[in-house]
Amino acid sequence: MIKNDLANLLERKANFSRAKAALTVETILETMKKALLAGEKIEIRGFGSFRVMPKKTGFGRDIRRNRQIPISGGRRVKFRPGQDFKKQLKQQSIE
Amino acid sequence: MIKNDLANLLERKANFSRAKAALTVETILETMKKALLAGEKIEIRGFGSFRVMPKKTGFGRDIRRNRQIPISGGRRVKFRPGQDFKKQLKQQSIE
DNA sequence: CCGTTGATGATCAAGAACGACCTGGCCAAC
DNA sequence: GTTGGCCAGGTCGTTCTTGATCATCAACGG
Structure with a gap:
């Protein structure tokens, strides 16, 4: 499974546009990464x-x-x- | 950081409704979990x-x-x- | 959709750290 | 506010960790 798979999922499940789906996935992952880097x-x-x-x-x-x-x-x-x-x-x- | 934090993030960043934000987060995590359970x-x-x-x-x-x-x-x-x-x-x- | 770019995975070794189970306390989720 | 999932601790054994390199494939551009 790759980032694209998650984006495709949101396209189908949540009816997101491709761009929005991709952005959403990245946003979440980026946020999680930052939180971890902050020691959280x-x-x-x-x-x-x-x-x-x-x-x-x-x-x-x-x-x-x-x-x-x-x-x-x-x-x-x-x-x-x-x-x-x-x-x-x-x-x-x-x- | 908890699930709610991620949902709040999407509310602000992507302008999602609270319900949509929460659902999106869960959808992604659930999908990742299933993929892993499938051995992927x-x-x-x-x-x-x-x-x-x-x-x-x-x-x-x-x-x-x-x-x-x-x-x-x-x-x-x-x-x-x-x-x-x-x-x-x-x-x-x-x- | 295909090709290109470059990050990711495996490997080898040695040594230190983690993991399982169980109970209680704390906090995430509702 | 309530429920119940999650973490810590201890012992012994297994796994992870590090670094460098090549091949593979995720990510992205045409």
Whole structure:
């Protein structure tokens, strides 16, 4: 699924124009991104939650150069699917 | 940030009615959820990607009962912020 | 709609962090 | 205001994380 799919969905479901649909999708995603960058958490019931957490990981590794790479801090975005979402994930299996 | 915040945003930015804004937000999120449940991956450039992966974890642990808990498989949803997103996360620090 | 641009994914390793379950508290949703 | 979903905590095992490169495909222009 790509951004275009979501836009198409709004075209059909909400009867939006293509431009409006695309803009709406981008607006929402952009807003969510900004909120996360501001350190805010996003919590949508029935869907899931995004949380920004300080990065605790210490070292990664560069195979090519065979050296450890200090992870100079920062933050990570963690997504957790909601209860219903998780339940459905368990029930359905991948083939 | 909660679902209501996103709806308010659409009211202001896109001049949607409250009901339409709320419905739009839910429609998008619901669709994304369904896509993930269908095993589809979502890839939005500039934002991030959601991928569904089979769960390989074998055991969890119940501290209270001091026993191991078999994690009977299922799938997990993994979110990865996009390049730009990640870069900004690094640059900004938490207070 | 097709082609182009360039971001995204996989990979390899090693090490640290997260995840599951359960209960209580807090807050999102109605 | 009420309901009930969501987060935290603890232990052990699994997964993630980092970086660089090539191929693939999302996004966009003609």
